[in-house]
Amino acid sequence: MADSIAINVEGVSKRFGKTLALDQVSFQVKPATVHGFLGPNGAGKTTTIKLLMDFIRPSKGKLEILGKDTRANSVVLKRRIGYLSGDFELYNNLTGSQYIKYMSHLSGVKNQSRTLELVEDLNAVMDRKIGLLSRGNKQKIGLIAALMNDPDILILDEPTTGLDPLMQQKFYKAVRDHAKRGKTVFMSSHILSEVQEVCDHVTFMKKGKVLETVEVSNLLAKATRRVVLTVDKNVTMMAPPKVLGASNVSHTKHTLSFDVPQADRKVMRWIAMQPVKDVTINEADLDSVFMNLYEDEEEV
Amino acid sequence: MFRSIFTKTLYDKRWFMLGWGLGAVSLLALTAAFFPSLSGNGMDALVKSLPPELEGILGDVEDWSTYPGYLASAVFGLRGEMLFVPMAILLGVGLGMGDESNRRLYQLLAKPVSRRRVVLERWLAGLVVIAVVTGIVYASLVVVSPMIGEDVPYELLNGITVITALFTAALFSLTYGLGVATGRKNLAILVPVVWTMGSLLVDAFKLQIDWLKDLEWVSLLSYYKTADLVHDDINLNHVVVLGCIALISLIVALIAFQNRDIHEEA
Numbered sequence A: 001m002a003d004s005i006a007i008n009v010e011g012v013s014k015r016f017g018k019t020l021a022l023d024q025v026s027f028q029v030k031p032a033t034v035h036g037f038l039g040p041n042g043a044g045k046t047t048t049i050k051l052l053m054d055f056i057r058p059s060k061g062k063l064e065i066l067g068k069d070t071r072a073n074s075v076v077l078k079r080r081i082g083y084l085s086g087d088f089e090l091y092n093n094l095t096g097s098q099y100i101k102y103m104s105h106l107s108g109v110k111n112q113s114r115t116l117e118l119v120e121d122l123n124a125v126m127d128r129k130i131g132l133l134s135r136g137n138k139q140k141i142g143l144i145a146a147l148m149n150d151p152d153i154l155i156l157d158e159p160t161t162g163l164d165p166l167m168q169q170k171f172y173k174a175v176r177d178h179a180k181r182g183k184t185v186f187m188s189s190h191i192l193s194e195v196q197e198v199c200d201h202v203t204f205m206k207k208g209k210v211l212e213t214v215e216v217s218n219l220l221a222k223a224t225r226r227v228v229l230t231v232d233k234n235v236t237m238m239a240p241p242k243v244l245g246a247s248n249v250s251h252t253k254h255t256l257s258f259d260v261p262q263a264d265r266k267v268m269r270w271i272a273m274q275p276v277k278d279v280t281i282n283e284a285d286l287d288s289v290f291m292n293l294y295e296d297e298e299e300v
Numbered sequence B: 001m002f003r004s005i006f007t008k009t010l011y012d013k014r015w016f017m018l019g020w021g022l023g024a025v026s027l028l029a030l031t032a033a034f035f036p037s038l039s040g041n042g043m044d045a046l047v048k049s050l051p052p053e054l055e056g057i058l059g060d061v062e063d064w065s066t067y068p069g070y071l072a073s074a075v076f077g078l079r080g081e082m083l084f085v086p087m088a089i090l091l092g093v094g095l096g097m098g099d100e101s102n103r104r105l106y107q108l109l110a111k112p113v114s115r116r117r118v119v120l121e122r123w124l125a126g127l128v129v130i131a132v133v134t135g136i137v138y139a140s141l142v143v144v145s146p147m148i149g150e151d152v153p154y155e156l157l158n159g160i161t162v163i164t165a166l167f168t169a170a171l172f173s174l175t176y177g178l179g180v181a182t183g184r185k186n187l188a189i190l191v192p193v194v195w196t197m198g199s200l201l202v203d204a205f206k207l208q209i210d211w212l213k214d215l216e217w218v219s220l221l222s223y224y225k226t227a228d229l230v231h232d233d234i235n236l237n238h239v240v241v242l243g244c245i246a247l248i249s250l251i252v253a254l255i256a257f258q259n260r261d262i263h264e265e266a
């Protein structure tokens, strides 16, 4: 029953001297899901993750992983947690395999088959000193260290920083595979496409506060579509009428573009009556949701 | 080598051990090797040329004419302090703060290891490093003494080695403890440096200035007097004071580290 919530954060505040980095943060992560943690720079993502990892202690509030207090059960929990941060540092004087050997001993991982599998999958460079590796290759070593105990909870702080697109895709696949096997992934990011691609849920943060936690699929349903109409020259276009709910209307010489909540029959019928040469309707994109969310807040 | 934090730390410090071991040997054993050329007239001249302040630091210069006295005062004495004080502070800062200031502590604490274990294993590794370096010095003097035609003064050498290791361990623990407990590198360096510099001043001027004599107990270096070992056994009070500095530092580190945030920029 305790496991029906993987991560529970309740009324957590964290103060660094005068800065209130987190203000009454609450959210929950369901097991066997990939949960995104999104927000602009300084929103408090890293602070929240450090609190979950018991690197720092809350000024107020409760943090639980798998039903256990993160502080009181720090060591026990870490047997079931994997952690990786995008800007982590490793022991530069060790080779990849020395480092992984060290981490296995500390984790109490006896069976090396999973580690070997990961090395193979990620094509990691194991026999060179870590200090000589590129950022991305270091990241692979870090990811192996995070995944080698087959953690029930994987906590990632902007994990794809410094990875090339190909590696990013491999990384997303590793994350999704992990979740498919019934494990929970909690990852911070400020890359929307990343969240869109891998996450089931997402919690939006801003200035130390949670804005909302939503399902990504719902979010996409709510997202606007961008309609672009191309016309022959010398044809003047009327702006779309208010009833369509269009926003962000813009003209160029040959095009008219606007956003609509949904490309429904009303919209199509209106388009059909225009002297159009071509129409494109872009699929829903989290970017616009994100922008809307943060812009709205700005006005408050 | 990578089975525990303890062994991994020793692996990290292998060049440190070798470097300081060889450095200590070249400074101390070479100084010892000069004894024959200094004994006799050379020594008298040297002793006469020393300013009186140095007597406070170096002990009774009359002793220098015998090999054991020379070992205890000239070979160790100020040279020992000059060597082991920086070594202790560097080792303490390195082991206490290295990982944290390089942001590598996160990866370690993400594994199922308690903070207590991290503090304790690193401290123990530090003690082993000190034991190895002082052991190398001991061995080198055992080898060098017969080469210059002197008997090895084993009893004295044992005493000197023990008190040197203990003094270094105390200063190392103090630096380490301050760093681990507060997460502040500057503080961890400043306190032991100021203390030893202050101690050096107290030692230097205590023969000239009366009220400094009463302050002698504050001087850290007054608990590391190898020159006295020529005539006396190891002073148990000194052993207790140095041991307490080491243990209290460790205990404070264990408790404080348990309860503090890991710092980003240490």
Ligand SMILES: Nc1ncnc2c1ncn2[C@@H]1O[C@H](COP(=O)(O)OP(=O)(O)OP(=O)(O)O)[C@@H](O)[C@H]1O
Residues within 6 Å of the ligand: A016, A017, A019, A020, A021, A039, A040, A041, A042, A043, A044, A045, A046, A047, A048, A190, B263, B264
């Ligand atoms: N050790 C610290 N001391 C003082 N202030 C801190 C400390 N750590 C974080 N902060 C402050 O707390 C706030 C939240 O920082 P945090 O690193 O959690 O943001 P973030 O969401 O991870 O941002 P980014 O996207 O840039 O990584 C910031 O205002 C930051 O300046």
Ligand SMILES: [Mg+2]
Residues within 6 Å of the ligand: A045, A046, A047, A157, A158
């Ligand atoms: Mg961050």
